[in-house]
Structures are given as C-alpha cells and as structure tokens.
C-alpha cells in the first residue's frame with residue numbers, strides 16, 4: 001500500500017474519533033513511526049504531507065537524518081540510553097521517553113536550549129514496559145525543575161497489547177488524569193500540554209481519551 005492510501009484511511013478514522021469526542025483535528029499531531037522502514041519509505045510519508053517522524057533508536061534516526069535533514073520534525077520515541085543523548089540532541093523536536101533523573105542530567109549537560117521532553121509513564125504496570133510508576137510521576141516531574149534545559153511538554157505511555165477496549169480506555173484515561181494533576185501545579189518547567197498515546201491498534205480510543213500526539217507505524221508506513 002502507498003503511504004497516501006494508508007494516510008487517507010487513518011485520517012478518516014482520526015476524524016471519526018474527533019467527532020465522537022468533540023475534538024478538533026488540529027489538536028492532534030500524527031507522527032509516522034518509521035523505525036521498521038527505509039529512508040525512501042520515510043520520504044514517501046513526507047511527500048504524502050506528514051510533518052512528523054518518529055524513530056526509537058539513534059542509529060535509525062541518524063541514518064534517516066543524513067538524508068531527510070530537518071524536513072520533518074523528529075521525535076525520539078524509544079527508551080533513550082544516556083550515552084546516546086549527545087548524538088541526537090540537536091536534531092530532535094521531542095523526546096518521548098524521559099523516565100529517569102540521570103537522563104535529565106545528560107540532557108541538561110548536552111543541550112544548548114530547552115528540549116521538549118515527554119515523561120514516559122508505565123500506566124499498565126507491565127514489567128516489560130519502560131516508564132515511571134504512576135504514583136512516582138508527580139514527584140519526578142517536580143524534581144525536574146532543577147534542569148532548565150528540560151521542558152516537560154507532556155506525558156507519554158504505551159498501552160498494553162490487547163483488543164480489550166475497556167483496558168485501553170482505562171490506561172489512556174489514567175494518563176490524562178496525571179496530566180490534569182500536573183497542570184494544576186502550574187509549574188513553569190512543566191506546561192504538560194501534550195499527551196502522546198495511541199498506536200496503530202488503539203489510536204482512535206487514545207484520541208477519544210485526549211491524545212494530542214499519536215504514534216503510528218504499521219498501519220501508516222508498514223512493518
């Protein structure tokens with residue numbers, strides 16, 4: 001399938017989810033996750049009108065960056081090794097996986113200007129998933145005030161792999177709840193306006209529950 005055809009399909013679903021929940025299409029950023037595909041395929045996504053690309057490893061991001069440069073906004077969506085920060089820091093618009101103080105320290109050390117970071121929360125509590133325990137998230141975010149290069153732009157989560165709509169909805173709703181709590185604190189370093197949640201299998205539900213960024217790989221550019 002061509003990316004434009006997949007995109008048309010996905011845009012229809014995004015619009016339905018927006019209608020279901022009374023939201024504006026403009027409030028949702030579609031990120032094409034290109035980690036499985038070639039740079040040619042990533043470029044096809046840009047030509048289809050997509051502005052944002054997501055990669056989960058520094059090698060993949062750097063290889064595509066070589067060719068596509070700053071044409072897209074780059075999102076780093078995978079768990080980030082501390083020693084990889086310096087390779088990508090000047091190239092990316094968002095890090096979706098801030099989950100520990102040592103990573104914030106490295107960002108602080110390497111960045112020349114504030115970096116938009118999303119704090120990754122392991123809402124479902126699955127062992128295999130990265131991210132902070134929901135109960136620890138607020139204190140973690142408060143502690144980030146010490147780092148003037150870290151802007152807490154929002155929160156990110158990965159839902160469990162399931163078709164059970166109730167479980168998915170609950171997961172996304174919990175992340176939204178944490179966002180509301182953070183915003184109530186009115187922290188200067190944590191505007192927390194973004195919710196990065198929703199992938200190929202669950203993005204409609206994520207939008208209905210307040211996602212502002214959806215990360216789609218398989219359904220958009222393929223595996």
Ligand SMILES: *Cc1c(COP(=O)(O)O)cnc(C)c1O
Nearest residue numbers: 033056077199200215216217218
């Ligand atoms: C791979 C990946 C995605 C995209 O997943 P699909 O199911 O292929 O849409 C989204 N977010 C993260 C963090 C990923 O690693």
